[in-house]
Amino acid sequence: MTLRTLLCTLALLFTSLALSAQNAIDKVVDEYSSIGKSTFTSAVERDPQTRKVLKVVKVLQPTDITINKLRKAFLDEQGNGQFSIVTNEEEETMTLTVENLKENRVYMMQYRHRGATFNNGKVTIIIKYK
Numbered sequence: 001m002t003l004r005t006l007l008c009t010l011a012l013l014f015t016s017l018a019l020s021a022q023n024a025i026d027k028v029v030d031e032y033s034s035i036g037k038s039t040f041t042s043a044v045e046r047d048p049q050t051r052k053v054l055k056v057v058k059v060l061q062p063t064d065i066t067i068n069k070l071r072k073a074f075l076d077e078q079g080n081g082q083f084s085i086v087t088n089e090e091e092e093t094m095t096l097t098v099e100n101l102k103e104n105r106v107y108m109m110q111y112r113h114r115g116a117t118f119n120n121g122k123v124t125i126i127i128k129y130k
Helices: 003-035 067-078
Strands: 038-046 053-062 081-086 091-099 103-114 117-128
Touching: 003 053, 003 067, 003 117, 038 091, 067 103, 067 117, 091 117
Parallel strands: none
Antiparallel strands: 038 053, 053 117, 081 091, 091 103, 103 117
């Protein structure tokens, strides 16, 4: 195996790891948005001349349901990018940043917690294309 082949293989591996993060979290966000007890918004920014998509921002706010599955998706994907958790007495914020050759993705989840119950969540996904 040549060095070039090895580097290409490693690049594909890291890209697939980054894509798994977006797929797992995006899948749960799609599931929650279709349940009906949530608010989901999506905005697209385009280049005015080429109409090429530059950035997509998605926001999900589940209502009247716990967000345990969303929280688990974030925790499961923490190794696939830069991950941080900021906690205070009643609120937690998780942030995951995933970069690859085509795009940068930022996943952020804010929620309230009481013991093992997590609710009043908000998930923001920002996809910026290169």
